[in-house]
Amino acid sequence: MAEERPRRSRRSTLLPRLSWPEAKTIADILRAETVGGAFLLIAAVVAVTWANSPWSSAYHTLSSFVPWPGGSAVGLDLDLSHWAADGLLAIFFFVVGLELKREFVAGDLRDPRRAILPVVAAVGGMAFPALIFVAINLNTGGDALRGWAIPTATDIAFALAVLAIISSHLPLGLRAFLLTLAVVDDLLAITIIALFYTDDFRPLALAAALVPIAAFGLLVQLRKSWWWALLPLAAAAWFLVHASGVHATIAGVLLAFTVPVLTRNGEQPGLAEHLEHRWRPISAGLAVPVFALFAAGVSLHGGGLAAALTDPVALGVIAGLVVGKVVGIFGSTFTLAKFTRAQLDRTLSWWDLLGVSLLAGIGFTVSLLIGELAFGTGSPRDEHVKAAVLAGSLIAAFLASIVLSTRNRIYRRIAAEEARDNDADGIPDVYQDRRDEAP
Known part of the structure; x- marks a missing residue:
C-alpha cells in the first residue's frame, strides 16, 4: 500500500502581485495622482501663507466674492469658495466615480477574494476614526457630533504626493492597495455625504435630475462622446441635484456610474478610461487645488490655533486621523490575516502596511468638505476643523515618513534586482511567467 503523502495546506496571500495589465493601469493612475498631489500641496501652502499674511483680507474678500449675484432666484448666488466646493469638486467626484466603476467592473474589486482586503481595511479605517471622534465629543454638547465623519476620509492625491517624496521605491502592490483603499473610502464618504449631510431635501428636484442623467447615460452607452451634448446634460444634472438639497458633487458620481468601462466586445479600454484620461488632469491640476486654495486658509495668529487645539471637535479630528486610521486599517488587516490564516x-512586511496605514491618516479634500457641510463655511468651528485637518494630516505624514523611509533602502535594492529581469519587450519576466501559468 502506497504511503499517503501529507496534504500541504495552501495559505491565501494578502496583497499579491498585480497582473501586468492592472499594474500598467495602476501605474498611470498613480503618476497622475502624484502630480495632482504636488499641486494640492502647493495650493494648501499658498492658502495658509496667504491667510496669515498682511494681505489676509484680500484672501477672505476673494473667497466671499459672488460672481453671479443674480443667481439668487435659482439658488446659484454662491461665492467663489462655494463654487469651488460644489462646482469644481463635482469634476473630482466624476473622476472618482469612473475609477470606482472601473475597479468594480475590470479591476481588483471585481474579484471578491482580492476585494475583501481593501474593503475591510476601508471600513475599519472609517469606523474607528468616527468612534474615536464620538468618544471624545460625546459630552461636548451642541452640534459637535455633526463632525463625526470628518476624520473618516483619506486624501489619495495628498497621500501619494507625500509617498512619492518619502519612499519612491515602495512596491506597486502596496501603492495599489493604498489607491484601492482610498477608492472604497471615497465610495463610503460619498454615501455618508448623501445620507447624513443633506439639508432641506427636495425629492422632486432629485427626481427631475434623473432625466438628464438618463440622457447622459444613453449617449455614453451608445459610445457617443459628443462634448456639446454631454456637457449641457451634466450641467443640468448638477443644477437639479444642487436644487434638491443633496450635495451637488453627488451628480458627478451618478453621471460617472452610467459610463461603460468595457467595449462592446467586453474588452478594455472603454469610454470610461477615455473620459478618465481627459478629466483626471483637470480634476488633479485645477479642481482639487482650487478647492484647497479656498478651503485650507486657516488663520494661525491671534490665538486661533490655540483655540482650535482646545476644541474637542478639533482634538477628535486629529485623534481620528492619526490614531483611528492606523487602528482601523492595520488592525482590521491584521485581524483578517489571523482569521483567514492568510x-x-x-x-512585503507588516511594517510596510503600518506605514501605509499611517499615510491614510492624511485627510484633506473630503475631510475639509465634510467639515464645511457639518458646521457651515467660515464658522468658528469650521476654522477649528481646518486647523485640525491640517495638523492631523501633517502628523500622519511625519509618522508615515519615519516608518516608510526606513524601508526605502530595502526596496531600492529590490527594484534594482527586478530591473535586471526585464527583457527587450519592456514587460518584466515575472509578469510573463504569471501569464503563462494555468488559471
Missing part, C-alpha cells in the same frame, strides 16, 4: 506577499 499571509502577506513574500515581498
